[in-house]
Amino acid sequence: MASDRGSRRAHVVGAGIAGLAAAVDFVRRGWPVTLYEAAAQAGGRCRSYHDAKLDRWIDNGNHMLLAANTAALSYLDQIGAGDRVTRPQRTAFPFLDLKTGEAWQVEPSRGALPWWIFDSRRRIPGTAAGDYLAALRLARAPRDATVADCLRTHGPLWERFWVPLTVAALNTHPREASARLLWLVVRESFAKGAAACRPYVARHSLSDTFVDPALAMLADRGGEVHFGQRLRALEFADAGVAALTFGERRIALDAADAVVLALPPGNATELVPGLTVPEDSRPIVNAHIRLPEGAVPKRRLPPELPILGLVGGAADWLFLRDDVASLTVSAAETLADDPAEEIAKRMWRDTARALGLDPAAAPITRIIKERRATLAQTPDALRRRPPQQTRWPNLALAGDWTDTGYPATIESAVRSGLAAVKTLAKS
Ligand SMILES: Cc1cc2nc3c(=O)[nH]c(=O)nc-3n(C[C@H](O)[C@H](O)[C@H](O)COP(=O)(O)OP(=O)(O)OC[C@H]3O[C@@H](n4cnc5c(N)ncnc54)[C@H](O)[C@@H]3O)c2cc1C
Structure with a gap:
């Protein structure tokens, strides 16, 4: 791809999928890039970690893409991770009614x-x-x-x-x-x-698929990535953003530098004056259950897509990766307030029924409550999605919640990152 950067530097704040997609697009266009992330790891709401209680690598929650998610899939191809998702030959979503069988x-x-x-x-x-x-x-x-x-x-x-x-x-x-x-x-x-x-899920982990290859590509192309950097303020001048402040550290920008804020909506409003954002969010609860040692599920899930849709119980989906069953409850407003031990019991009940295992077992379980998993995709909240372009020529917004026209998903996050870069590369 031809370079369109001149001497400009791109500063991307937030290393979730939107920020990663923006940073990758900038380096592909030949811009020098610095990516800042408040947390100690990248990925945001789409990340993996080693869980000491389970002694297994787990994702924060089950994620699925469909073949229709063309921007997300081409992001994976660009970072060299196209083969890290399952590619089933057939499109078939298996379902089970836990009440009736x-x-x-x-x-x-x-x-x-x-x-x-x-x-x-x-x-x-x-x-x-x-x-x-x-x-x-x-x-x-x-x-x-x-x-x-x-x-x-x-x-x-x-x-x-x-x-x-x-x-x-x-x-x-x-x-x-x-x-x-x-x-x-x-x-x-x-x-x-x-x-x-056609449904695609990460073969090994979300980070291994969506995050680490992007970080490797950035490093390879001279991009800088700084963790533990929480943006506290933006300094505005007539021409746009003049400086970024991370606690004690102030980074003065050159006039032609570009800034992408790829933050959750609540963080973006604290930094950008007069910004309207969707305020309501909905939680997702995930349970990661290490199956009891030696347990052999009576119900087999196809190895090319080991997932099962559930109705009639508490969980919506069960994903099986090696000996860990991961269950998702979306739009989990009621469940998210229950104690983790209660949720764990209900999730095991569903798992035991779904896979044909001993309901009396009490396996090790990790409950992850993502309280602001996505914006509430109500007609009212959707009207509040802002465009990526702002009134400052060197500042653009990204994030699944910005107005991409798509549901707040990985696809929307990637599209928002690309749209933010496009606006800034033009100006
Ligand atoms: C449990 C769960 C299941 C999901 N399932 C699916 C699915 O099946 N399919 C799908 O497509 N999508 C799914 N999603 C949605 C998907 O994960 C999100 O749409 C996507 O990850 C959002 O990316 P983002 O970059 O817009 O935001 P985020 O991931 O929230 O990234 C924002 C980043 O900014 C950082 N940050 C915040 N404040 C600051 C600051 N001041 N300075 C610096 N950094 C800051 C945060 O730490 C974070 O890393 C799911 C989400 C969850 C939580």
């Missing part, structure tokens, strides 16, 4: 026409083809409509498809989630057929 697969058709909904063997148990066609109401939803405003809010399709899909895609319950945003997800994935829905 019924199991099924959601397996979209190859092309854009959803033939699978007309095949009773491929439909979700208890549903009829006509139920699915109601999805078209999402396409015509007014801006303020929630998913629940558009669909029938009871029955098997609601419980076994719309609720799991909405909380997985938007981390917001369908009774308050934006119908338009869910339609975008359906349009970009299910409505395009199996190839666009």
Whole structure:
């Protein structure tokens, strides 16, 4: 890629996926880059660490990409990590109803026409083809409509498809989630057929896939990365940001330098005057369970995609990596306030039922509560997403919560980082 930097330096603050994507794009364009991160490690809400209690590497929470997440997948290719996600041959999401024991697969058709909904063997148990066609109401939803405003809010399709899909895609319950945003997800994935829905998960860990290769690429191209650096203030002058202050350390900028603030919305508002951001967030709770020694699950998960969607219990998804079962509860407003020991018991109950293990066992469990996992993707909150461009020519915003048009996910984080760089490279 041709260099468009002149003598300008890029300062990227926040080493989550948005900041990493921005820093990688800057170095690819030939800019010298400095990346600052408040924490001791990069990755933000998409990170891994060695957990001493479990004595295993775990992720903060289960993450999944779909093939439709084209920006995220090309970010992985650019950092040389395209092969670090599972690439299943078939698109099939296995589900289990923990109450009834019924199991099924959601397996979209190859092309854009959803033939699978007309095949009773491929439909979700208890549903009829006509139920699915109601999805078209999402396409015509007014801006303020929630998913629940558009669909029938009871029955098997609601419980076994719309609720799991909405909380997985938007981390917001369908009774308050934006119908338009869910339609975008359906349009970009299910409505395009199996190839666009193919699910990808990190083979080993989130950091090994999304973070470490990006840091290695930055180091390789002369980028500087500083951890333990919390940005405390921005100094503004007529032409834009004139200096960055990290506690005692003040970094004066050259007139042509560029700054990307890739921070969570609450941190960004403290630093940028007059910024409107989505304020409401929703939690995700994850349980990481080290299966009892010698336990052999009766239910086998396919090695190329060892995941299982759950309904009728407390958890939404179970991911199995070696001997660790990781369960996710999205839109977990109620559960997040429960004590970790209580949550651990409920998660083991679901795991034992799902995998066919002894419910009386009491395995070692780590509960991770991400209280501000994503913004609440309600019509009201989405209106408050700001663009990446600011009124200062050398300052841009990034983060999954900025206005990318996409749900607050890795895809949105990457897109926001690229959009921030594009604005600054132009100015
Ligand atoms: C449990 C969980 C499950 C998820 N599942 C999925 C999924 O399946 N698929 C998917 O696509 N997405 C998923 N997401 C969402 C995804 O993780 C986020 O969209 C993405 O990681 C957000 O990246 P970001 O860079 O915008 O923000 P962040 O990751 O929040 O990055 C912001 C960074 O800024 C740093 N920072 C904050 N203040 C300062 C400061 N003053 N100075 C310097 N640094 C600062 C923070 O430490 C952090 O590293 C999930 C999120 C969670 C929590």
